[in-house]
Amino acid sequence: QVQLVESGGGVVQPGTSLRLACAASGFSLSGYPIHWVRQAPGKGLEWVAFQSYEGRNKFYADSVKGRFTISIDRSTFYLNMNNMRAEDTAVYYCAREPGGRRFFDYWGQGILVTVSS
């Protein structure tokens, strides 16, 4: 069955870096781009980034542009987060998009990232 499993979360200090991973299984990656969506504590959902499987298309939210990059290695998608800020504190989800539809039919369980000194 379709599975998305995030890992790599934790507590980091402002200005430092962290890499999240999303291991995907149970489906053909080429037809299903992966997005990252985050949710600050007690807040709503915020779309963060997207990469198509072949890497041709990448989009980022303005709030993370220039600091976060998305990459893929085989069946694992990564969110590389640099120069982290307190406002990046959130639960980060990876989510699957049925190709070209821009909605998310499967989500990972989420991973907490806390940026604090």
Next chain:
Amino acid sequence: DIQLTQSPSFLSASVGDRVTITCRASQGISSNLAWYQQEPGKAPELLIYAASALQSGVPSRFSGSGSGTDFTLTISGLQPEDFATYYCQQLDMYPLTFGPGTKVDIK
């Protein structure tokens, strides 16, 4: 960026009630809208896409309608498992954006 507003932000209802949630876009987005349900501590789950298409496995008491700038999610006959927060999301252009959410609580 396309802004989404939802109303109400909070509603209190009873089991069996018919509930309607509204989502309004800051510009026309055709039928490019999805709805999600999120229970506390869990990932969101897709309910509706393309404004009115029911995701596989979602109960038929959920329905969506609308196009352009105004959309609605209706729950016909609220069940105990439906008490959750509901979000709309526009699919029209990047950056993809979500509404602020509507929390449905037990009266």
